[in-house]
Amino acid sequence: MRLRVINGSAMSYFDVRIPGLKMTVVAADGQPVQPVPVDEFLIGVAETYDVLVSPEDDQAYTIFAESMDRSGYARATLAPREGMQAKIPERRQIADRGMEAMSVHMDGMDHSNMSASGMEGMDHGNMEGMDHGDMKGMDHSGMSDSEMQGMESEQAKIRENGMLAAGEAQPGSRFGQPGIGIDPDERRVLVYRDLKSFTPWPDRREPGRELELHLTGNMERYMWSFDGKKFSEVSGPIHFEKNERLRLILINDTMMEHPVHLHGMWMELENGQGELIPRKHTLNVKPGERVSALITADAEGSWAFHCHLLYHMDAGMFRVVQVS
Numbered sequence: 001m002r003l004r005v006i007n008g009s010a011m012s013y014f015d016v017r018i019p020g021l022k023m024t025v026v027a028a029d030g031q032p033v034q035p036v037p038v039d040e041f042l043i044g045v046a047e048t049y050d051v052l053v054s055p056e057d058d059q060a061y062t063i064f065a066e067s068m069d070r071s072g073y074a075r076a077t078l079a080p081r082e083g084m085q086a087k088i089p090e091r092r093q094i095a096d097r098g099m100e101a102m103s104v105h106m107d108g109m110d111h112s113n114m115s116a117s118g119m120e121g122m123d124h125g126n127m128e129g130m131d132h133g134d135m136k137g138m139d140h141s142g143m144s145d146s147e148m149q150g151m152e153s154e155q156a157k158i159r160e161n162g163m164l165a166a167g168e169a170q171p172g173s174r175f176g177q178p179g180i181g182i183d184p185d186e187r188r189v190l191v192y193r194d195l196k197s198f199t200p201w202p203d204r205r206e207p208g209r210e211l212e213l214h215l216t217g218n219m220e221r222y223m224w225s226f227d228g229k230k231f232s233e234v235s236g237p238i239h240f241e242k243n244e245r246l247r248l249i250l251i252n253d254t255m256m257e258h259p260v261h262l263h264g265m266w267m268e269l270e271n272g273q274g275e276l277i278p279r280k281h282t283l284n285v286k287p288g289e290r291v292s293a294l295i296t297a298d299a300e301g302s303w304a305f306h307c308h309l310l311y312h313m314d315a316g317m318f319r320v321v322q323v324s
């Protein structure tokens, strides 16, 4: 049986599983992918996954979608007869976002060798205690005035962006990592690297140019934007030349995930699968992550391009793409 799971919530990511049943992912955003057996997948707002399930026992199963912040859940029932119900699985703990936030600053380091216990052994308290204001108490006597100024403007930038100043670190893509708070040792979780198309998509041209956009925000003032500019502050659309091939690079400077959605054209996610990279209309970009996609601008017109979390889009993380 094929189930199509669509996150139409506009508000939250969900972790989806069916306790007692394996799922085999066969399509992403409506586009066929080579089968990936999983126990669970994270679904961003507007993403779609098709999964195959083969329930064989005469019992009900709960299709369980737990919101990423663990504030709630949605459930459905898969059963041979009406009126049957399965248990709702035990709710999981809210994820500790502290480590993820740190990885924004520690990007480029290989975390894969760190054991979970090793991470617990690290003192988070000290990191949180690293209030930039405290740096004033440091002895700067060895620094020149310009060095001091540089440092202060760097701190200001970090404050303004909520975290990562542009150019501070080279953020990388983390297609092999599941969502925050998900332990891949416990169950097989879908990651973007798993997604592989069946045949290469038709446009094999190398991109003629690269377009880089930062996902930016200020959590204290609740502002969200691309490249530090809210939609109300930009002067015009992003222009794509009709039929050009380009590479879109999204760099997430914030501590939140953003499901970035392009209307009208596919984004071929450069997830390391060579000619078989998958195509999607919505890309989840993790905190501190860099994601790139190839686009063929084959659809003339004006298209919305935005974060699909409604409250981020409304706050300004929205642009118009003009193909002409």
Ligand SMILES: [Cu+2]
Binding pocket: 224, 257, 258, 259, 307, 308, 309, 312, 313, 317
């Ligand atoms: Cu967003």
